[in-house]
Amino acid sequence: MAQSFPEDVLVHVFSFLNCDKDRNAVSLVCKSWYDIERSSRRRIFIGNCYAVSPEILIRRFPDVRAVELKGKPHFADFNLVPEGWGGYVYPWVVSMARAYPWLEEIKLKRMVVTDESLELISKSFKNFKVLVLLSCEGFTTDGLAYIAANCRNLRELDLGESEVEDLSGHWLSHFPDNCTSLVSLNISCLVSEVSFSALERLVARSPNLKTLRLNRAVPLEKLPNLLYCAPQLVELGTGVYFAEIQSDIFSNLAEAFLGCKQLKGLSGFWDVVPAYLPAMYSVCSRITSLNLSYATAQNPDLVHFVSQCSNLQRLWVLDYIEDTGLEALAASCKDLQELRVFPSDPYDAEGNVTLTEQGLVAVSEGCPKLQSVLYFCRQMSNAALVTIARNRPNMIRFRLCIIEPRAPDYLTLEPLDTGFGAIVENCKELRRLSMSGLLTDRVFEYIGTHAKKLEMLSIAFAGNSDLGLHHVLSGCESLRKLEIRDCPFGDKALLANATKLETMRSLWMSSCSVSFGACKLLGQKMPRLNVEVINERGPPDSGPESCPVEKLYVYRTIAGPRVDMPGFVWTMDEHVSSRLSRATE
Amino acid sequence: MGLLVGGGGGGSMHSMVALAWDSGDDVCVHGVGMLVIDQMLKAHVWLQTSDGSILQVEQEVAIFCPFICHEIQSGTGSSKCYPISLPSRVNPPMLSLILDYCRFHQVPGHSNKERKSFDERFVRMDTKRLCELTSAADSLELKPLVDLTSRALARVIEGKTPEEIREIFHLPDDLTEEEKLEPIKNTMDDPRIRLLNRLYARKRKELKERERLKNVEAEAERVDDRSVDDLLSYINGGNGDFKGTTTSKNKKKNRRRKDHQKTAPLNCTSCSNGTSSSSNSVDISKKESNEMDSVCNNPMVHSNIWPNLVNTTEFLDSGNARFAPEEFDDCDLDDDIDPALKEEIDREVADFARRLNSDWPERLQEILSVGSDKNQLPLSRNENGTSRRFRGDQLQK
Numbered sequence: 003m004a005q006s007f008p009e010d011v012l013v014h015v016f017s018f019l020n021c022d023k024d025r026n027a028v029s030l031v032c033k034s035w036y037d038i039e040r041s042s043r044r045r046i047f048i049g050n051c052y053a054v055s056p057e058i059l060i061r062r063f064p065d066v067r068a069v070e071l072k073g074k075p076h077f078a079d080f081n082l083v084p085e086g087w088g089g090y091v092y093p094w095v096v097s098m099a100r101a102y103p104w105l106e107e108i109k110l111k112r113m114v115v116t117d118e119s120l121e122l123i124s125k126s127f128k129n130f131k132v133l134v135l136l137s138c139e140g141f142t143t144d145g146l147a148y149i150a151a152n153c154r155n156l157r158e159l160d161l162g163e164s165e166v167e168d169l170s171g172h173w174l175s176h177f178p179d180n181c182t183s184l185v186s187l188n189i190s191c192l193v194s195e196v197s198f199s200a201l202e203r204l205v206a207r208s209p210n211l212k213t214l215r216l217n218r219a220v221p222l223e224k225l226p227n228l229l230y231c232a233p234q235l236v237e238l239g240t241g242v243y244f245a246e247i248q249s250d251i252f253s254n255l256a257e258a259f260l261g262c263k264q265l266k267g268l269s270g271f272w273d274v275v276p277a278y279l280p281a282m283y284s285v286c287s288r289i290t291s292l293n294l295s296y297a298t299a300q301n302p303d304l305v306h307f308v309s310q311c312s313n314l315q316r317l318w319v320l321d322y323i324e325d326t327g328l329e330a331l332a333a334s335c336k337d338l339q340e341l342r343v344f345p346s347d348p349y350d351a352e353g354n355v356t357l358t359e360q361g362l363v364a365v366s367e368g369c370p371k372l373q374s375v376l377y378f379c380r381q382m383s384n385a386a387l388v389t390i391a392r393n394r395p396n397m398i399r400f401r402l403c404i405i406e407p408r409a410p411d412y413l414t415l416e417p418l419d420t421g422f423g424a425i426v427e428n429c430k431e432l433r434r435l436s437m438s439g440l441l442t443d444r445v446f447e448y449i450g451t452h453a454k455k456l457e458m459l460s461i462a463f464a465g466n467s468d469l470g471l472h473h474v475l476s477g478c479e480s481l482r483k484l485e486i487r488d489c490p491f492g493d494k495a496l497l498a499n500a501t502k503l504e505t506m507r508s509l510w511m512s513s514c515s516v517s518f519g520a521c522k523l524l525g526q527k528m529p530r531l532n533v534e535v536i537n538e539r540g541p542p543d544s545g546p547e548s549c550p551v552e553k554l555y556v557y558r559t560i561a562g563p564r565v566d567m568p569g570f571v572w573t574m575d576e577h578v579s580s581r582l583s584r585a586t587e
Numbered sequence: 588m589g590l591l592v593g594g595g596g597g598g599s600m601h602s603m604v605a606l607a608w609d610s611g612d613d614v615c616v617h618g619v620g621m622l623v624i625d626q627m628l629k630a631h632v633w634l635q636t637s638d639g640s641i642l643q644v645e646q647e648v649a650i651f652c653p654f655i656c657h658e659i660q661s662g663t664g665s666s667k668c669y670p671i672s673l674p675s676r677v678n679p680p681m682l683s684l685i686l687d688y689c690r691f692h693q694v695p696g697h698s699n700k701e702r703k704s705f706d707e708r709f710v711r712m713d714t715k716r717l718c719e720l721t722s723a724a725d726s727l728e729l730k731p732l733v734d735l736t737s738r739a740l741a742r743v744i745e746g747k748t749p750e751e752i753r754e755i756f757h758l759p760d761d762l763t764e765e766e767k768l769e770p771i772k773n774t775m776d777d778p779r780i781r782l783l784n785r786l787y788a789r790k791r792k793e794l795k796e797r798e799r800l801k802n803v804e805a806e807a808e809r810v811d812d813r814s815v816d817d818l819l820s821y822i823n824g825g826n827g828d829f830k831g832t833t834t835s836k837n838k839k840k841n842r843r844r845k846d847h848q849k850t851a852p853l854n855c856t857s858c859s860n861g862t863s864s865s866s867n868s869v870d871i872s873k874k875e876s877n878e879m880d881s882v883c884n885n886p887m888v889h890s891n892i893w894p895n896l897v898n899t900t901e902f903l904d905s906g907n908a909r910f911a912p913e914e915f916d917d918c919d920l921d922d923d924i925d926p927a928l929k930e931e932i933d934r935e936v937a938d939f940a941r942r943l944n945s946d947w948p949e950r951l952q953e954i955l956s957v958g959s960d961k962n963q964l965p966l967s968r969n970e971n972g973t974s975r976r977f978r979g980d981q982l983q984k
């Protein structure tokens with residue numbers, strides 16, 4: 003019946019399938035659908051750039067317009083992945099330059115991007131529109147100059163939180179005068195000053211500009227100029243929010259904000275002077291997203307400002323907000339969906355702010371739509387976690403970071419097993435969980451039993467034995483990413499659940515007890531996994547087989563072992579022994 | 588919804604003019620008399636479907652379809668003798684539906700909300716008809732209707748597994764295992780693994796049954812450690828002894844491992860891995876089910892461990908490393924699934940096992956063969972706890 007469909011009708015039906023999962027399902031239905039789907043697929047998401055090669059991608063999908071790639075594992079954000087590990091985008095750009103001349107979008111996360119890559123991108127794709135570089139590194143402002151100069155139809159340039167070598171601010175001036183297509187510009191990670199007049203002219207000639215995130219170097223006094231050029235802005239990242247207290251600066255600012263009727267999101271706020279916060283009051287009631295994670299403002303200014311934003315859906319804030327601020331938040335922001343509270347001084351054991359578990363409990367009680375939490379604090383109790391779990395069964399992402407490793411329930415001195423157990427038991431839709439504090443194997447038993455929708459789990463300084471890891475690997479059916487550090491997990495659970503690893507994207511284990519022998523066995527027996535040992539102190543076979551490896555990264559792949567590994571990374575496959583013995587000669 | 592069907596008008600016996608009004612409206616716009624006059628005044632076109640039947644339709648409705656519009660412009664359709672031949676994908680019921688659609692939408696007076704509401708009701712039909720309608724609308728080049736039905740079909744597809752989609756659209760399962768594996772899969776929903784799990788869950792139950800009949804003494808060891816040890820026995824030499832008892836070597840290892848749980852793994856000799864355990868695989872099943880039942884009753888949980896154990900059991904018990912489809916046909920498990928469904932699942936499982944045999948034996952053999960090479964294990968220790976250095980060439984493939 004469906005066979006009598008002309009192909010273009012089927013393509014039309016598929017075009018309404020938005021998520022990758024559905025397109026993947028469609029491609030597995032039968033031969034003809036596989037073929038139709040692959041030739042009509044325009045957007046590709048590759049969660050691990052080493053799971054597949056550019057050649058395989060191009061062979062299967064001949065006409066792709068948007069590619070999203072992720073490189074280093076998530077724990078790279080905590081400096082656990084050594085410099086030079088990998089994640090180079092250049093080979094991808096070279097292949098795609100040949101195969102996809104109509105490519106429009108490249109989105110990268112945690113990848114190494116060179117100026118060469120940026121130049122090649124700018125010159126190879128005539129219709130290039132979107133470049134997003136999140137947490138990337140390896141390029142300089144010279145590379146950005148190529149993008150600015152050559153991408154005639156550029157709509158989006160987002161540098162995320164990348165590390166850019168700032169050679170000069172002149173790159174912005176490379177946008178040609180006839181470039182009017184910008185919709186989104188995020189340069190917040192850049193350090194050096196860009197030419198303000200060039201920026202102003204660029205903003206003024208971009209009538210479609212919706213998102214503008216400035217870097218710290220843009221002075222507050224000049225912000226009104228930009229706002230007047232772009233009253234249609236929906237998302238604004240201020241530059242430094244500091245200036246001497248002068249009434250005309252304030253009034254200029256307030257008037258400029260008054261004109262921004264579409265503004266929904268705010269960020270920036272470096273070195274914030276609380277006296278200037280009220281200048282934004284006119285837009286507060288429309289704000290749905292507020293990122294104050296760089297704002298060193300304290301209460302009462304801070305909480306007063308946040309409470310003005312009654313339609314707030316997403317708040318990122320420092321722990322200066324304290325419990326009192328969170329209680330006020332719970333009372334005034336009933337639409338809140340996502341809360342992230344970052345530590346103002348993570349290395350201070352005592353902490354000088356009164357941010358405890360009470361703040362989070364208050365928000366969980368007062369905000370019925372709360373579904374995503376990232377919370378840094380210094381004390382937690384099982385009772386609080388149980389309360390939070392009961393309040394918010396709709397929780398989807400729950401990441402709790404108690405700053406001191408292995409901190410017990412501060413009231414009872416017991417492990418926090420019960421608390422996290424309540425979270426996984428009540429929050430049946432939980433997709434992401436990060437745990438901290440004192441945790442035994444029991445919490446993993448709860449997780450294995452209840453967390454059936456869990457996709458990503460982060461564990462540190464937890465557990466007693468392999469049974470903990472075994473519970474997770476055997477119980478969490480939806481698990482895709484597992485990252486573990488400093489836990490007493492060894493070989494048994496890993497080897498017993500070897501086949502599970504092929505159903506996941508990746509597994510990271512650092513400072514655990516997995517032996518070199520087990521890694522070798524795993525690598526040899528599972529050809530569709532890349533088992534990579536990271537040992538900076540020397541080759542893993544310099545000690546006995548039973549010696550634990552420093553770091554282990556296992557991921558499924560159809561591209562075979564990597565060829566771009568640095569000296570401290572070894573792939574465990576059938577050739578590993580001969581490679582190692584050669585290397586040590 | 589009321590439907591007034593009037594015949595006559597223009598003298599044609601085949602014309603079908605339908606006036607429909609919602610029961611919410613208070614009055615029917617035309618009386619029958621007016622209807623006849625209207626019909627005489629309006630222009631009509633004649634359409635012929637591939638089965639030969641001819642339909643007379645108001646022109647203003649029919650020309651909503653670009654195909655018909657073009658045909659009229661080239662001169663056909665103005666009389667019964669020269670009807671417009673519609674493409675073969677348009678059969679009479681589909682034509683009727685399409686004309687209903689056109690009839691509503693060609694009226695300029697409707698608001699967007701009304702149109703949207705009509706559309707939502709219009710596409711509520713079974714998937715087969717939806718497909719036919721999409722196909723027919725496409726051949727008549729009626730883009731808005733193609734969009735509407737395509738979106739509806741996309742909603743049918745959303746969230747479904749490949750098997751479900753295959754079933755709904757009656758499509759053949761003609762991709763090979765290799766082709767299925769090759770795609771860039773970001774999905775966790777590997778149908779192969781799911782079927783495997785089901786297969787193993789049933790096998791496990793069977794073993795449990797067998798176990799109850801046997802006379803095996805239960806070990807009262809620390810249950811936690813025992814089960815994990817057991818799980819690994821296949822890797823490190825699980826074909827040791829088939830009796831019920833575990834060796835004292837095993838017990839010693841467990842205790843040693845417990846002691847070292849809390850210390851930092853800097854001292855390499857304290858690292859415990861790979862017990863060259865000779866524990867009974869049959870024993871495992873009982874222990875396993877006792878321990879794991881307390882952890883979780885979900886067969887899916889068990890089945891992630893069991894793939895390895897079940898293979899071992901197969902291998903050891905029958906001396907035959909391959910899955911024999913016959914094994915599963917003999918399963919008589921009380922699953923509280925209704926018999927018809929159970930039969931279907933059994934068939935599916937048996938069929939899957941057959942396909943598995945043709946694809947996986949090499950890989951399975953590799954995994955299984957480690958268990959058979961007790962003397963050449965890479966991780967085995969001698970009694971003193973020091974480990975032998977691994978030599979890659981010793982490992983038999």
